[in-house]
Amino acid sequence: MSGREPPEPELVVEIWRGRESGEFVPYRVARRENQTVLDVVSHVQRRIDPTLSYRFACRVGMCGSCAMTVNGIPRWTCRTRVDRVAGNGRVRIGPLRNMPVIRDLAVDMAPFFDKWQRATGRFVPSDADNRRTFARVPPGSRERQAADAGIECIGCGVCYAACDVVAWNSDYLGPAALNRVWTLVNDSRDGARREHLAAAAGDAGCHQCHSHQACMSYCPKGLNPTAAIAGLKRETVKSLLRGEL
Amino acid sequence: MGGMKYAIASRNHPVYWAFVLHRASGLALAVFVPVHLYTLSLAVREAARFDAFLEWTENPLVKGGEALLVLLLAGHLAGGLRLLALEFLEWRDWQKSIVAITLGIAAACGLLFLMNAP
Ligand code: SF4
Ligand code: SF4
Ligand code: FES
Numbered sequence: 001m002s003g004r005e006p007p008e009p010e011l012v013v014e015i016w017r018g019r020e021s022g023e024f025v026p027y028r029v030a031r032r033e034n035q036t037v038l039d040v041v042s043h044v045q046r047r048i049d050p051t052l053s054y055r056f057a058c059r060v061g062m063c064g065s066c067a068m069t070v071n072g073i074p075r076w077t078c079r080t081r082v083d084r085v086a087g088n089g090r091v092r093i094g095p096l097r098n099m100p101v102i103r104d105l106a107v108d109m110a111p112f113f114d115k116w117q118r119a120t121g122r123f124v125p126s127d128a129d130n131r132r133t134f135a136r137v138p139p140g141s142r143e144r145q146a147a148d149a150g151i152e153c154i155g156c157g158v159c160y161a162a163c164d165v166v167a168w169n170s171d172y173l174g175p176a177a178l179n180r181v182w183t184l185v186n187d188s189r190d191g192a193r194r195e196h197l198a199a200a201a202g203d204a205g206c207h208q209c210h211s212h213q214a215c216m217s218y219c220p221k222g223l224n225p226t227a228a229i230a231g232l233k234r235e236t237v238k239s240l241l242r243g244e245l
Numbered sequence: 246m247g248g249m250k251y252a253i254a255s256r257n258h259p260v261y262w263a264f265v266l267h268r269a270s271g272l273a274l275a276v277f278v279p280v281h282l283y284t285l286s287l288a289v290r291e292a293a294r295f296d297a298f299l300e301w302t303e304n305p306l307v308k309g310g311e312a313l314l315v316l317l318l319a320g321h322l323a324g325g326l327r328l329l330a331l332e333f334l335e336w337r338d339w340q341k342s343i344v345a346i347t348l349g350i351a352a353a354c355g356l357l358f359l360m361n362a363p
Contacts, residue, residue, distance in 0.1 A: 072254025097253070162255045211331055213260040213340060227336035234333060 011086060013040050015052065016094040019101045024092060037077040037085065038066050041093060041105065054105035061220065064154035067161070068105050069094040074161040076220040096161035112157050112174070119173045120199040121180035126191030135189045147186040150179045150228050152221050159215035159225055171204040175215035175225030178206050182228035185235060197236050198245060206232035263344040267324040270317040277314055312359045319354030323347040 009031040014024040027044050038056055045052040056066040061079040068077050070085050071092050085091055099107035116122075127135070137144050159175040160166055166174050181200050184190045200206045206229045215225040239245045287295040301307060327347045337343065 072252045074255060164256070210264060211260075211328060212264050214255055214258070217258050217260075218255060224336070230332045230336060237333075 010089075011040065011082065012090050013044065014090070014092045015041065015044060015105065016101075017052070017104055019103060022101075022104075024094070031082070035082045037068070037070055037075070037080045037082060037091065037093065040082060040091065041068075041077065052105070053103040062154060064156035067096055067156040067158050069096055069161065074158040074218055076156055076158065079220065096157055098161050098163070098166045099157065107157075109157055111170075112160050112176070113155070115173045116177045116180055118199065119177035119181050119205070120192065120196050121177050121184070123184060123187070124190055124192035124195070126189055137188055141188075143186040143188055146231065147183040150183045150223055150225070153179060153223060154221060156220065159219050159223075162214035162218045164212060164214065165208055165210055169204065169208060172208045173200075173204050173206075175209075175229065178209070178232060179215075179223060179225040179228040182231050185232070194239075194244060197232070197239050200232045201236040201240070201245060206236065209233075259341045259344050263324060263327070263347065266320060267328075270321040270324070273317050274314075274321060277317075308359075312355050315358040316351055316355035320347070320351035323350040 011029045011031045012026055013029055014026050016022055017025045027048055029040050029043050032039070038059065041052070041054050042056075045054065054066075054068070056078060057063040058065075059078045061076060064076070066076055066078045067074055069075075070077065070080060074096055075085075077093075082091065093105065095101045095105050095107045099109060099112060102108050139148075153176060155176065157176065159179075163172075163175055165172050178200060181196050185193055185196050185200075190196070209226070209229045211226055211230065213226045216223070216227070219225065236245065284295070284298055287298060302311065324347055327343055330343070331337075331340070
């Protein structure tokens with residue numbers, strides 16, 4: 001190498017160290033082509049400070065475990081390119097908002113998933129004894145399309161971290177759990193429509209949502225929990241008027 | 246070091262600003278309505294004081310304030326209709342345009358008031 005090579009471009013990355021209280025610690029990381037935010041965090045943990053705690057698994061946007069707050073916005077870090085977020089050569093990475101910090105960038109997602117259970121976000125077969133072998137579901141039907149629109153959720157918690165109502169009311173079920181319930185309400189094979197709607201209509205349910213649309217703005221899968229929640233608002237009101245709730 | 250005090254940049258999107266305006270106009274109107282009712286009651290009870298008050302409202306600064314109130318009221322009303330449409334009609338993907346239309350209606354009402362002001 002000749003001495004006239006330009007210095008390797010560097011990125012100053014500030015990473016949250018600590019628990020609920022702590023501080024952002026700066027690290028210098030070499031800039032690479034097509035580098036993701038997760039690459040940067042992994043580099044810091046492998047080469048600079050092995051005590052850094054964070055979480056990831058698939059690295060290809062499927063598992064939903066790598067979400068962090070990047071320059072104030074919740075993102076899936078394995079699919080977020082540094083080029084997109086580091087305009088001024090600085091990146092600040094923190095844990096997701098609205099969940100207890102375990103350490104550094106790892107948050108406790110148990111409250112998030114507990115709420116899926118509280119929202120009855122699980123499929124209940126209407127045909128439990130399997131007498132009917134195949135359910136016929138026309139793919140083009142209105143209900144199936146509504147269910148399909150929300151089905152690709154990877155449980156990353158980005159929407160939940162972006163939602164102010166979760167921040168204001170820690171009981172609020174949140175966009176992901178309610179989006180899941182909406183897919184079930186529209187699933188003709190599900191046998192617990194009334195339970196789903198009752199759970200969604202509760203004190204901590206869909207009627208808490210202010211339609212801020214932060215969830216849909218940042219969902220990495222491009223889902224629209226706001227529309228799902230609006231659907232739940234309509235269906236719960238209709239069921240109430242029909243005397244079904 | 247204290248808690249995690251970094252900017253919540255995720256709030257910076259048009260529909261969130263629509264929410265902030267709706268909340269702020271609601272609070273401002275909540276302050277204004279009692280004042281409004283009080284001055285109206287003056288018209289019934291103490292005509293002289295009410296006339297003095299009306300004279301005061303001829304002041305251009307006060308006129309500007311009134312236009313602002315009309316703007317707030319129109320904005321709050323249009324914003325409320327926006328929310329009802331969002332939640333009770335089919336979902337529409339042009340939410341940002343709906344926010345823009347809401348602001349447009351509010352601005353038009355404010356301008357109409359100013360143009361008709363003597
Ligand atoms: S639309 Fe509702 S669920 Fe989504 S971020 Fe806003 S308040 Fe939360
Ligand atoms: S709805 Fe989107 S942002 Fe929310 S958990 Fe599912 S994939 Fe993540
Ligand atoms: S590591 Fe699996 S989604 Fe990012």
